[in-house]
Amino acid sequence: MTSADPAPSSAHPPAVTVVGIGADGWDGLPAASRTALLEAQVLIGGPRQLELLPPDCAGERVAWPSPLRPAVAGLLAMHRGRVIAVLASGDPMFYGIGRALTEELGTPAPDGDPAGLRILPHPSSVSYACARLGWPLEDTEVITAVGRPVARLAAALHHGRRLLVLSAGAHTPDEVAHLLREHGYGPSPMRVLARLGGPTESSTSGTADTWDQPPTDALNVVAVECVRAPDTPHIGAVPGLPDDVYEHDGQLTKRHVRAATLGALAPAPGELLWDIGGGSGSIAIEWMRTHPSCRAITVERDPVRAERISRNADRLGVPALRVVTGRAPAALADLPVPDAIFIGGGLTAPGLLDACWDALPEGGRLVANTVTLESEALLADRYRRHGGELVRLAVAHAVPVGGFTGWRQAMPVTQWTVTKPSSVMGDHR
Structure with missing residues (x-):
């Protein structure tokens, strides 16, 4: 115990203390964590975590129900006025229950505050894994599959990168190996580290191409050293991916225009x-x-295209993309407030531009692209009314011309980009 992390006084223990615990159980806990658990009148945690506590922890034991998140507020209210200790796996603030508790109770109060929330972390599985592997933590990307699709891993696949996948269960390593093979990263070495920090810790190694290990313990982390197969296309980390990585029917913002459009939209975390x-x-x-924290909702009126969008999103590692099938502007009703809007089709739909402008908050960005004269006239009118920037993007590709090479011009794209001003400033005239 250090002076910066004192054990609470038995006379004034915090109302709620979150205690991180590892696979080593009670023996691995520092004095402050043990004291908090011994003083608690209510002990809340998963059944496996509660079983790690000795009989000396005499508080009432309450197992989390499933689903967990909706139950947090009710359980805290049920035991209000009693001293509560909540058990968490490893570090409570790393994909743990600590986030939900701070959302309900606010940020931790200073030590000694009898009404405050206190968080006592334990080393996370990621810290243990990097220690076993000899990987610098700051150079290792972490992807969680707990409550999230393994498909998210696809966005992190870059040759030479080191990844740790927090498993949702015993079969996650098989899912990871399958995804690596499907995306051309079959040569990647994999290592599954189970029950990290506990007396029965284990490690299994192989490559994604040859992975045939039996399911391991549900508490595991999958380490991946990304190795791209020689015939696998290079997919970079910036906008402007090759057109052929998308399944499409021709309705696709082409690579160079797409890169310019994302630059204008200026996504931020x-x-x-x-x-x-x-x-x-x-x-x-x-x-x-x-x-990873950027969010998007795409609105597409054609159900076939909407399904295709979902497949593209899964394959390129962003399965959380929300696809709304319907016609804008009607389909925009009740959507959460956007930070930016892109209009890539349907500009001539009655009321669409007005609905988008009205939905955009002050400081929000709107980017609209078109190749038709009719839609271009609409953008020119909005440019006069609201300002911003109106540009024409032209791309030409070199193609064979007999025995020589010439340029083939793609249809030029007119793009309007604008940031909505504050109401004090008013519209540009």
Whole structure:
């Protein structure tokens, strides 16, 4: 115990203490954590965690129900006025229950506050895994499959990168190996580390191409050293992915225009995009690939294309992309407020531009692309009314001309980009 992490006084224990515990159980806990558990009148945790506690922890034991998150507020209210200790696996603030508790109770109070939330972390499975592997933690990317699709891993696949996948269960390693093979990373070495920090810790190694290990313990982490097969296309980390990585029927914002469009949209961590007229989903997908916390909703009226967008999103590692099948602007009703809007189709639909402008908050960005004169006239009118930037993007590709080479011009794209001003400033005239 250090002076920065004192054990609570038995006279004034915090109302709620979150205690991280590892596979080594009671023996691996520091004095402050043991004291909190011994003083608790109510002990809340998963059945496996509660079983790690000795009889000396005499508080009432309450197992989390499933689903867990909706039950948090009710359980805390049920035991209000009593001293509560909540058990968490490893570090409670790393994909753990700590987040839900801070959302309900606020940030931790200073030590000694009898009404406050206190968090006592234990080394996370990621810390243990990096220690076993000799991998610097700051250079290792972590993807969780707990409550999330393994398909998210696809966005992190880059040759030479080291990844740790937090498993949802015993079969996650098989799912990871299958995904690596499907995406051309079959040569990647894999190592499954189970029950990290406990007396029965184990490790299993192989490559994705040859992975045939039996299911291991549900508490495991999958380590991957990404190795791209020689014939696998290179997919970079910035917008402007090759057109052929998308399944499409021709309705696709082409690579160079797509890169310019994402540059204009300027995605930032945590932001939400509306992608209207999704086509193949390329703008929304590459918006989400810029950062794991970026979110997007794509609106597509054609059900066949909507299904295709979902397949593209899964294959490119952003399965959380929300696809709304319907016609804009009607389909925009009740969607959460966007930080940015892209209109790639349907500009001439009555009321669409007005609905998008009204939905955009102050400081929000709107980008619209078109190749038709009719839609271009609409954008020119909005440019006069609201300002922003109106540009024409032209791309030409070199093609054979007899025995020589010439340029073939693609249809030019007119693009309007604008940031919505504050109401104090008003519209540009």
